[in-house]
Amino acid sequence: MTEEPYRWLEAIGNRREYVREQLKGGSPVFAASLPDGILLLGVGTGHSKVFELFDRHAIAGLGHPADIEKIRQAAIDAAHLEAFNRAPEDVSLRRLVGFGLSPQLKTNFEQIFSAPFLVECLLAEVGAEPNQDLIARLHFDGAFQLHTKGVVVAASQSEAESAAQTWLNQTLAGKADRNGIVEALLEAWWCVTENKPFGDGLPSDAERRDGWRKAVNGRSIEVGWLVRKSTRRARYEELTPALSSL
Amino acid sequence: MSDPSPLAGDFFSLLARHHASPLRVAASPDAPVQTQATTVFAFHFADGVLMGGDRRATAGNVIVTDCVDKVLELDAMSLLAIAGVPATAFEMARVLQTSFEYYRRSQLQSLSLPAKVRALARLLRENLPMTMQGIGVVMPVFAGVDQTVSPPAPQIYFYDPLGAQFHAVGYAASGSGAGTIRSVLSFQDRYGQPRPAQMNLRQAVQFALRLLMIASEFDSATGGVNPDAHTFATIKVLRGSGVETVSAEKQAELLKS
Numbered sequence: 001m002t003e004e005p006y007r008w009l010e011a012i013g014n015r016r017e018y019v020r021e022q023l024k025g026g027s028p029v030f031a032a033s034l035p036d037g038i039l040l041l042g043v044g045t046g047h048s049k050v051f052e053l054f055d056r057h058a059i060a061g062l063g064h065p066a067d068i069e070k071i072r073q074a075a076i077d078a079a080h081l082e083a084f085n086r087a088p089e090d091v092s093l094r095r096l097v098g099f100g101l102s103p104q105l106k107t108n109f110e111q112i113f114s115a116p117f118l119v120e121c122l123l124a125e126v127g128a129e130p131n132q133d134l135i136a137r138l139h140f141d142g143a144f145q146l147h148t149k150g151v152v153v154a155a156s157q158s159e160a161e162s163a164a165q166t167w168l169n170q171t172l173a174g175k176a177d178r179n180g181i182v183e184a185l186l187e188a189w190w191c192v193t194e195n196k197p198f199g200d201g202l203p204s205d206a207e208r209r210d211g212w213r214k215a216v217n218g219r220s221i222e223v224g225w226l227v228r229k230s231t232r233r234a235r236y237e238e239l240t241p242a243l244s245s246l
Numbered sequence: 247m248s249d250p251s252p253l254a255g256d257f258f259s260l261l262a263r264h265h266a267s268p269l270r271v272a273a274s275p276d277a278p279v280q281t282q283a284t285t286v287f288a289f290h291f292a293d294g295v296l297m298g299g300d301r302r303a304t305a306g307n308v309i310v311t312d313c314v315d316k317v318l319e320l321d322a323m324s325l326l327a328i329a330g331v332p333a334t335a336f337e338m339a340r341v342l343q344t345s346f347e348y349y350r351r352s353q354l355q356s357l358s359l360p361a362k363v364r365a366l367a368r369l370l371r372e373n374l375p376m377t378m379q380g381i382g383v384v385m386p387v388f389a390g391v392d393q394t395v396s397p398p399a400p401q402i403y404f405y406d407p408l409g410a411q412f413h414a415v416g417y418a419a420s421g422s423g424a425g426t427i428r429s430v431l432s433f434q435d436r437y438g439q440p441r442p443a444q445m446n447l448r449q450a451v452q453f454a455l456r457l458l459m460i461a462s463e464f465d466s467a468t469g470g471v472n473p474d475a476h477t478f479a480t481i482k483v484l485r486g487s488g489v490e491t492v493s494a495e496k497q498a499e500l501l502k503s
Contacts, residue, residue, distance in 0.1 A: 048354075051351075051354075052351050053351065054351070073352060076348070076351050076352050077260060077352075080257065080260070080344055080347070080348045080351075081260065081261075081264060081266065083344065084257075084261070084266065084340070084341075084344045085266055231491075232322065234321075234322070234347065
């Protein structure tokens with residue numbers, strides 16, 4: 001009996017290792033809070049990675065498509081019920097993640113006899129002003145961090161994720177040109193997927209530019225845009241067709 | 247036994263599962279005087295469909311307000327003009343707004359036009375007990391875009407209180423002032439120069455505002471249009487590309503030109 005807790009701890013440790021192993025090689029996703037809205041970007045191979053959730057909310061995720069789908073559907077159900085029973089203005093990312101998705105993911109992760117969710121994701125809520133933006137980085141075990149500005153990255157390797165996020169926030173500070181930002185995100189995407197360093201040894205501008213262009217061959221770039229000011233209630237737009245100029 | 251899962255993309259069944267379904271409340275025979283009476287209409291013009299309505303709500307002989315919007319945007323590609331009891335009609339619009347958007351977001355494609363038309367018919371049928379008691383009748387006009395043809399074509403539908411749906415070829419009208427303007431629409435459609443279907447936006451908005459002026463002359467429950475008092479209508483235009491609202495300022499400008 002006395003060794004049961006240790007077995008459980010070991011099982012959880014194994015589970016964490018298993019999930020990380022399964023997620024290895026997943027294509028990272030990005031969310032950037034800009035003066036005119038929030039931009040979400042992902043590069044997929046047939047399966048979508050960026051989705052609209054509600055009027056001011058969107059999600060981008062990596063992992064098993066079926067698990068991304070379960071998270072997406074759960075978020076859409078919760079947001080629409082909340083909006084219908086109260087008001088669309090009452091749908092908040094803080095509550096959606098903190099009281100809805102995160103506890104469910106944690107419970108699922110700790111149920112050691114059921115399959116874990118193989119998913120890492122970003123959820124975004126566009127505010128009336130840039131300082132009201134919210135981006136949540138949600139992990140497979142239910143842990144999450146909330147960000148109110150800048151660029152947030154979700155990748156399968158935490159070191160690469162952190163390095164890419166730091167580099168992007170330094171590189172894109174004060175920039176608002178959407179095409180330029182998409183280009184920088186794609187360069188960071190290439191560096192993460194090719195295990196290139198972001199500090200010493202960072203590939204040159206030309207290498208990064210050529211690198212992502214070659215790497216996206218046969219894949220699809222998805223860009224979602226949550227526009228800040230609009231007469232429409234639904235703020236989400238797909239920008240993917242507009243990227244042909246890049 | 248556990249609750250059945252909601253049908254994928256069907257917001258009605260999601261509501262039922264959470265015991266949050268509206269429009270199933272039995273009416274009391276002692277119900278208060280209802281707020282109603284209206285003129286709403288839609289007609290085809292050269293660019294698409296124009297849908298308009300007056301802004302008055304009445305209860306018996308009392309004017310409750312002259313600031314109601316009876317033409318509502320359900321989603322980027324559909325409009326609803328409500329006539330009848332506002333409490334029920336606004337709730338129907340809210341159910342449809344959430345339902346259409348829920349389907350689009352969860353299924354990653356828009357609901358088809360026939361499905362949207364039937365969704366409204368279903369709500370009207372569910373409202374049958376209130377309709378039969380004479381205190382919850384709703385007779386809406388619906389406009390949506392048929393995406394199966396190229397280019398996408400806006401269409402108009404009208405309903406009877408029991409939920410039967412009818413495709414309107416040229417125009418449809420509902421509410422207490424509808425009888426009057428239906429005659430005008432019919433005349434204009436047959437003998438007008440230009441006919442409504444040939445009108446540009448300026449001509450169509452002018453025609454719509456004049457329709458409401460005429461309706462208000464014969465129906466005290468229709469608010470009408472009074473440019474001197476800056477009282478205008480709710481006018482929305484549905485094209486193959488989506489919805490545009492014609493603001494009061496633009497209506498004033500178009501009426502003058």
